[in-house]
Amino acid sequence: MSSSESFSKKEKEKKKLKKKQDKEQKKEERKNNTDKGKSLEEMFVYVDEYGNITSTPPDPTKKTKINVEDIAISTAKYEANPEDLIKSGIVNFYNTDKGFGFIRDLKTQDKIFFHVNGLIDAVKENDKVTFETEKGLKGMNAVNVKLQK
Template structure:
C-alpha cells in the first residue's frame, strides 16, 4: 500500500496546531504561577450598608433583624373606590342612533359614559338626570339613569 502523501500545506497546518497547543499550555502554567491562591476568602466580595462593594466583611453589630413573616409577596390589593349611591348630573351628549352618550356630574364636572342599556327613562341632551356609577371595562359608567 502506498504511503499517504504529506504536502507542504499539511505540514504547516500541523506545525500551527502544535504551536497553538504549546502556547496554550504555557499560558496555563503562567496563570498558575502568578495566581494569589484560590481560597474562598480571597474570592468573596461584600456589600456595605451604602451599597458599595468591599473586601471586608460587614460588622455583625449593625445587622438588622427582619421578620420573614412580615414580608408580603405579590401585588398589594387595590382598595375599591367608595362611591356615593346616587349622583346628579346633566346629559352632555347622547346619540340615540348609536345608543350611547356622556353625563357630566354637577358637583365635580366629571364626565361618565352612559349606554342605552343603563337607562331607565329616555333621555336627551341637556336633561337633568340622577344616576349610579359602576366600574366598566374602560372606567366608570353611569347606570340606572333616570330623569330628575
C-alpha cells in the first residue's frame, strides 16, 4: 500500500512540474508576442473602401473629395396629429372603491391602466371610451378618459 501512495505522490509531482513548465512557456510566448517596443507605423491599421481592416495605407489617387455641405445628418420631424393621440377602447375592469381600472384598446388589444383622476366622465365596465395615453411609472396610463358618443 505504501508503494501506491508513493506512486501517487510521484504522479502529483509530475503534474505539478508539467503545469509549472506550461505556465512558464505561456509566459515566454506572451513576452515574445507583445506589441511593446513596436514603432507607431507598425501599430497602424487602415480601413479600405469596403470597410475591411488592412495593414496597407490607402492609395491617395483613389481619394474622393466630399463637400461638407452635402452631408445631411438629421431625422425627419414627426408632427403628431391630435387625432392620432386619441384612442378608443372598452372599459375592461373598473373598481370604484379603489378608483382604478383597465381599458382594452380596440386597435392594439392592449390593456391600459387608468386612475379615477384621469376620468372626465363617469364610466362603468363595458363602456366605450376615448382616451389619451401617457407614460407612467409602470407603463402606459390612460388620461382624459371620456365616454364615446
